[in-house]
Amino acid sequence: MEEKKRMPFKGTKEQEQQLMEVIESYKGTDGAVIPVLHAAQDIYGYLPIEVQTMIAEGLNVPLAEIYGIVTFYTQFSINPKGQYKIGVCLGTACYVKGSGDILEKIKELLGIDVGECTPDGKFSLDATRCIGACGLAPVMTINDDVYGRLTVDDVADIFSKY
Amino acid sequence: MYRGHVLCCGGTGCTSSGSEAIINEMEAQLKANGLENEIKVIKTGCFGLCALGPIMVVYPEGAFYSRVKVEDVKEIVEEHLLKGRIVTRLLYQETVEDDGIKSLNEVDFYKKQHRVALRNCGVIDPENIDEYIEADGYKALGKVLTEMTREEVIDEVTKSGLRGRGGGGFPTGLKWKFAYNAKGDKKFVACNADEGDPGAFMDRSILEGDPHSVIEAMAIAAYAVGADQGYIYIRAEYPIAVKRLEIAIGQARAYGLLGKNIFGTDFSFDLELRLGAGAFVCGEETALMTSIEGKRGEPRPRPPFPANQGLWAKPTLLNNVETYANITQIINNGAEWFSSIGTEKSKGTKVFALGGKINNTGLVEIPMGTTLREIIEEIGGGIPDGKKFKAAQTGGPSGGCIPAALMDTPIDYDSLIQIGSMMGSGGLIVMDEDNCMVDIAKFFLEFTVDESCGKCAPCRIGTKRLLEILTKITDGKGTMEDIDRLEELAYTIKNSSLCGLGQTAPNPVLSTLRYFRDEYIAHVKDKTCPAGVCKALSRYVINREKCKGCSLCSRQCPVGAISGKIKEPFVIDSDKCIKCGACMEACKFGAIYKK
Numbered sequence: 001m002e003e004k005k006r007m008p009f010k011g012t013k014e015q016e017q018q019l020m021e022v023i024e025s026y027k028g029t030d031g032a033v034i035p036v037l038h039a040a041q042d043i044y045g046y047l048p049i050e051v052q053t054m055i056a057e058g059l060n061v062p063l064a065e066i067y068g069i070v071t072f073y074t075q076f077s078i079n080p081k082g083q084y085k086i087g088v089c090l091g092t093a094c095y096v097k098g099s100g101d102i103l104e105k106i107k108e109l110l111g112i113d114v115g116e117c118t119p120d121g122k123f124s125l126d127a128t129r130c131i132g133a134c135g136l137a138p139v140m141t142i143n144d145d146v147y148g149r150l151t152v153d154d155v156a157d158i159f160s161k162y
Numbered sequence: 163m164y165r166g167h168v169l170c171c172g173g174t175g176c177t178s179s180g181s182e183a184i185i186n187e188m189e190a191q192l193k194a195n196g197l198e199n200e201i202k203v204i205k206t207g208c209f210g211l212c213a214l215g216p217i218m219v220v221y222p223e224g225a226f227y228s229r230v231k232v233e234d235v236k237e238i239v240e241e242h243l244l245k246g247r248i249v250t251r252l253l254y255q256e257t258v259e260d261d262g263i264k265s266l267n268e269v270d271f272y273k274k275q276h277r278v279a280l281r282n283c284g285v286i287d288p289e290n291i292d293e294y295i296e297a298d299g300y301k302a303l304g305k306v307l308t309e310m311t312r313e314e315v316i317d318e319v320t321k322s323g324l325r326g327r328g329g330g331g332f333p334t335g336l337k338w339k340f341a342y343n344a345k346g347d348k349k350f351v352a353c354n355a356d357e358g359d360p361g362a363f364m365d366r367s368i369l370e371g372d373p374h375s376v377i378e379a380m381a382i383a384a385y386a387v388g389a390d391q392g393y394i395y396i397r398a399e400y401p402i403a404v405k406r407l408e409i410a411i412g413q414a415r416a417y418g419l420l421g422k423n424i425f426g427t428d429f430s431f432d433l434e435l436r437l438g439a440g441a442f443v444c445g446e447e448t449a450l451m452t453s454i455e456g457k458r459g460e461p462r463p464r465p466p467f468p469a470n471q472g473l474w475a476k477p478t479l480l481n482n483v484e485t486y487a488n489i490t491q492i493i494n495n496g497a498e499w500f501s502s503i504g505t506e507k508s509k510g511t512k513v514f515a516l517g518g519k520i521n522n523t524g525l526v527e528i529p530m531g532t533t534l535r536e537i538i539e540e541i542g543g544g545i546p547d548g549k550k551f552k553a554a555q556t557g558g559p560s561g562g563c564i565p566a567a568l569m570d571t572p573i574d575y576d577s578l579i580q581i582g583s584m585m586g587s588g589g590l591i592v593m594d595e596d597n598c599m600v601d602i603a604k605f606f607l608e609f610t611v612d613e614s615c616g617k618c619a620p621c622r623i624g625t626k627r628l629l630e631i632l633t634k635i636t637d638g639k640g641t642m643e644d645i646d647r648l649e650e651l652a653y654t655i656k657n658s659s660l661c662g663l664g665q666t667a668p669n670p671v672l673s674t675l676r677y678f679r680d681e682y683i684a685h686v687k688d689k690t691c692p693a694g695v696c697k698a699l700s701r702y703v704i705n706r707e708k709c710k711g712c713s714l715c716s717r718q719c720p721v722g723a724i725s726g727k728i729k730e731p732f733v734i735d736s737d738k739c740i741k742c743g744a745c746m747e748a749c750k751f752g753a754i755y756k757k
Contacts, residue, residue: 030474031436031456038398038437065457072458072615073439075398092361092555092591093517095605129440131399132363133178134517135212135524146178 007080009050016054018043023058032059033069037076046077074129082117082124084162087141091130098152099138103127105152106140109159122162164202166243167221171284173208173370174363174402175524180232181216187232188218191239201243204293207371209284211271213523214254219284225263228254271522274541276503278511279327279364279487280527283371288406291413294374300419302493303378306385307425315386316342319489321497323509328354328445328482329557329586330662331508331575337479340469341387344477349389351380352473352480354450355396355403358442359558360609362589364513365483367525369396369403372487373410377433379489381424384431387479391432395450398437407435442559442613445587446661447480449615460617461661482587484513504530508574514556516542518591519549528573535569538592549594553677557586559606559613560666562673563599582673584666598695599678600685604632606670614663621664624655628671636696640686649675694756701757702739702746706731708753715745715754 022039026032036059040051047070056063070076088094088103107113110123117124133139136148140158147158170176170185185205192198209217214228220238225248227238234252241247250258256271257264266272277283286293294300306315320335341349353376357365369376380392396404411433414420422430436454443449444459451473453459472478488510492500501509508530514537517523521543528537534554538544545551553563562583564571571577575585593602607629616622631648634640652668652675659665675682684692691699704715704724709731716724716732723739726732734745734754746754 031454033456034439034453035437038439068458069456073441075438075440090360092558092589092605093515093523095360096518096591096593096597096602129358129399129442130360130363131178132174132366133212134361134363134515135175135215136178137517137523139178148178 009048011044011050015043019051019054020058023055026059033061033066034073037066037070041076046080048078048080079115080117080121080124082122084123084142085126086123087126087128087131089129089131089133089137089139089141090127091132091134091137093130093134094138097137099140099150101152102138102140102150102155105155109156123159164200166201168201168203168243169206169219169221169284170203171207171209171215171217172205172288172402173212173283173367174400175208175212176215176217177402179215179229183232184216184218184230184235187235188239191235192243195239195244197239197243204287205289206285207283207288208280208367208525210275210280210367210525210527211254211522212525213521217284219266223248223263224265225249226254226257226266227252270543271524271526271541274532274536275527276511276529277527278491278500278503279368279375279484279513280371280525281491282375283367283525286372288371288373289409291374291410291417294372298494299374299490300378302490303381303419304425306382306493307427307429312342312386312388315382315493318497319386319492322492322500323497323504323507324485324488324492324500325508325575326482327484327488327512327587329560329584331585334481334485337469337481338383338386340467341389341477341479344470346477348391348476349387350473350476350478351384351387351389351392352451352454352478353380353392353394353486354445354447354480354482355394355400356438356445356450357397357400357483357587358445358613359560359587359589361517361591362515362558362587364515364525364588366397366400366403368483368487368513369400370406373403373407374414375490376483376486377407377410377414377420379486380433381420381431382489382493383479383481383486385429387477389479390430391434393434393436393454393473395436395438395444395454398439404435404437411435441615442609443615443661443663446663449661450480451478458615460615461663463660484588505572505574507576512573512585512588514588514590516590516592518555519545519594519597520592521546530574531572533570533572534564537573537590538569542592545592545594549596551592552595552597553593553599555583555591555593555602555670556589557584557666557669558589559609560584560662560669561586561589562669563593563602563677564673565677567677582669582676584669596693596695598636598691598693599674599681600632600636600691601693601695603670603674604629604636607632607667610663610667614667618658618660618664620655620658621660621667624651624659625664625667627651628655628668632671635682635685636691637698638685638689638696640682642683642686645675645679645682645686690757697741700741701736702734702741702743702754703757704732704734705753705755708751710751710753712750714748714750718744718748720744 056066218227256269324334325331444453449459449461468478513527711729723735
């Protein structure tokens with residue numbers, strides 16, 4: 001597999017400060033790793049190896065274990081996300097109403113695959129599990145906006161708004 | 163005192179279709195008209211009819227407005243709330259009668275429903291504990307703590323016949339008894355709100371619409387089994403439910419309904435939320451507990467069962483959201499009342515998330531024993547666009563497809579198992595003639611391959627092989643031996659996987675093979691996909707009647723696969739055709755279609 005160029009880590013001192021406070025507040029709590037990872041992802045937007053290392057040291061848990069947890073759960077991402085995070089629901093209700101075709105169309109339009117980000121950092125694409133808006137199937141989300149009852153032809157129009 | 167109430171749905175479905183903006187507009191309009199002290203706006207949980215969202219119900223009239231837009235709010239305020247004239251144009255049309263409006267209970271969608279677990283959803287403000295208490299909330303906890311022994315509580319739950327609503331259907335009372343009997347200095351109760359079945363959203367709706375019912379039931383369970391600490395494991399993908407639970411837990415603590423010495427007794431109990439992080443396998447009980455402990459959510463062999471060794475190796479009682487939501491009703495109304503609903507072996511009601519090719523997408527709660535036909539045709543309002551029903555899928559990736567011939571099967575735990583599906587957590591996806599059943603089986607296998615945790619070989623490798631064979635078939639390269647191999651492998655995986663995920667992963671394949679074998683054979687022998695879904699097998703065909711012989715299509719075809727004489731029907735040579743679809747787009751007479 002060809003190796004992708006990794007975006008350099010651009011964490012700030014403030015972010016590190018925030019993370020340290022979170023780690024401090026969870027010290028001594030049973031099962032702290034996952035809540036800390038959630039918080040860290042909120043702070044940094046993703047979980048690069050630098051952040052994982054800080055958490056490993058802060059919680060005194062082996063880095064290998066942290067990495068194992070991060071890669072196990074789909075919510076955690078070791079790649080940065082775009083400014084606009086696109087999620088296409090691939091829950092069953094959306095799938096039977098054609099969300100697979102919508103995903104294909106988006107891939108074609110943006111030239112990226114699921115889990116990737118456009119080179120300009122604008123859009124990233126994820127195939128999500130059921131978001132529970134089955135009444136609107138098929139559904140796509142862009143950050144906090146929800147677009148429902150989509151057809152393949154709607155996609156380009158929606159993107160032009162961003 | 164308010165003279166009227168405006169209930170607006172704040173569930174995920176309606177929020178996604180913009181109910182938040184409507185609530186804000188409603189409040190602004192009420193103010194502008196000086197009605198803010200006369201009419202109260204309440205943001206409720208899910209009404210169930212998500213397809214018609216955003217939903218707004220105005221009381222005392224009970225006017226049910228559907229698909230409300232921000233622009234409509236002004237009219238509702240000025241006409242209905244100010245002048246008392248209901249805006250018929252915006253009403254859910256089913257409720258409109260010549261001389262007024264029908265009560266919701268008479269509408270087809272609600273008529274056959276029986277709301278026990280969903281009793282407060284769409285009725286109360288889930289962010290206000292006082293409304294829950296007014297609706298008999300925390301009465302059951304008070305009764306249990308002050309009038310009943312622990313054994314009596316377990317007895318009542320056992321007698322009610324309640325079975326686990328998470329899918330397995332294990333008798334709840336028995337589970338409580340095991341945790342009660344387990345020896346240990348510390349015990350936990352936990353709630354499984356990791357609703358991973360794609361297309362199911364019952365638990366989320368309960369948590370969004372009535373979070374206190376789960377908190378109260380967990381406290382009751384904790385008292386019964388002797389625990390003092392609880393965990394709710396919930397999907398991080400449910401931000402609204404998480405927020406409402408946090409609010410509810412905070413309010414319950416402030417009222418002394420969680421914490422030390424509840425109701426002045428020596429019973430103490432507190433709750434913590436734990437967010438999942440997107441792993442389907444964490445819905446399996448042992449995996450869920452490993453995840454709460456902060457590790458990779460991998461399952462482990464049972465026994466020991468969680469009732470003896472669960473969280474941090476301490477006895478733990480784990481129930482699903484909907485199971486808990488039934489508990490307070492059983493305590494308040496008695497086991498006899500509960501067991502009078504449903505069938506002989508499946509008591510009470512079940513909530514289903516109706517989705518897919520159905521008119522009334524949404525949430526329904528029906529007594530056990532209701533038939534699939536009643537759910538789909540009467541409550542669900544049938545299939546859109548006059549299409550033909552093909553199958554209903556229950557149980558998600560662990561369940562199976564039920565064909566039209568079995569639509570009259572009464573729905574309960576045992577009958578669904580018998581026909582090769584399962585109750586599951588309550589997803590019910592309807593498929594019509596345009597859905598290919600081999601493709602659906604493949605869809606579920608893609609899901610399980612992705613979600614298999616990798617711990618045991620049958621599931622990790624076996625599901626991958628199943629998917630490869632299915633892909634071979636949908637690519638048109640399958641042989642009849644592949645179908646046999648598929649079946650054999652499916653049974654091997656079923657029998658040898660470690661946890662429930664692997665043991666049920668082949669069900670979508672087995673049930674489609676059982677009821678839709680002809681579709682598999684069509685893919686293999688005739689190299690066609692009867693529903694026209696599988697791209698590699700689809701063919702473009704020209705309808706001889708509609709074709710005017712204009713030759714436009716043949717000029718568009720990049721590979722010269724279309725030929726014919728002008729003013730006579732053209733034909734497509736499917737050996738040459740590369741299925742680009744250019745001809746179909748070009749045709750002005752709609753004469754070209756995919757087969």
